[in-house]
Amino acid sequence: MDILIRKAITADLDLVTHIEATCFPPAEAAPREAFKERLKYYSGHFLIAFDEGTPIGFIDGFVSDDEILTDEMFADASLHNPNGVWQMIFGLNTMPEYRNCGVGGRLIEAFVELARKEKRKGIILTCKEEKIPYYAKFGFVNEGESESNHGGAKWYQMRIRL
Template sequence: MKIRTATIADIDAIAKVESLCFPQAEAATREQIAERVKAYGNHFWLMLDEGKLIAFVDGMVTDEADLTDEMYEKADMHNEQGQWQMIFGVNTIPEYRRNGYAGELIKRAIADAKEQGRKGLVLTCKDKLVRYYAKFGFENEGVSESEHGNVVWNQMRLEF
């Protein structure tokens, strides 16, 4: 398995994986993914199996301490010098799940954020994933103000 960051050439593959991993109301559109890759492709961690995209983690960097719904819509809010690495999605295609690939990508995102001198990482997740992210050091801060996809989200933070 190879891990690398995203380029414009990866947009269609990323959009396909996103559509396999999230319900339509929660999934980013191809257009949103294209804007994100253009703005912060170096904050997309892609895992490939012999050239096939099987998993990815992505998110912008910002000085905002909390992840807001506006961030999903506005890739131009990315600030490469920002203090917080946001995680918008942890995606693994169904046939590759339960093999630790997402965990490898999360660890890579954490290591890169630490190396880049960030304060930490922030993500939101559904109740069933709180314990999963806690294994990586994320602490649950409670229910987020996010209404993304009309779902209840918990905000989790890993502070260095």
């Protein structure tokens, strides 16, 4: 599989909305309007993976000086601070037929590399308990239960320092 990863553009709105709706339950999936805002404010922090032209996944998140990833951040893309020191991850999505093929890992590695190039202190994400070992493989450290109640689920904050 020849995976190409590139930064998103505003014309990718329908594509990323479709991937999100496929990958997450309705209570957790970001709506089209949220992606419209995200692409407007931080398309440079939004990477999409393709397999020979077929979109197969994405990773996104804005930059902030805040050290805690909050639910408000998911809802308000205008909080993006291009000069912030922490890169957030709001979503990592891989289409079901491409899971367990390394696509998510390639997206994480590309995001880490982007954050390094931009001289960020590190990357922060929240995930469900069962995903903690997955992110730990890439160097993320579990900081405990998050204050987030996004989608009514229990989340854990993880961080990698660069």
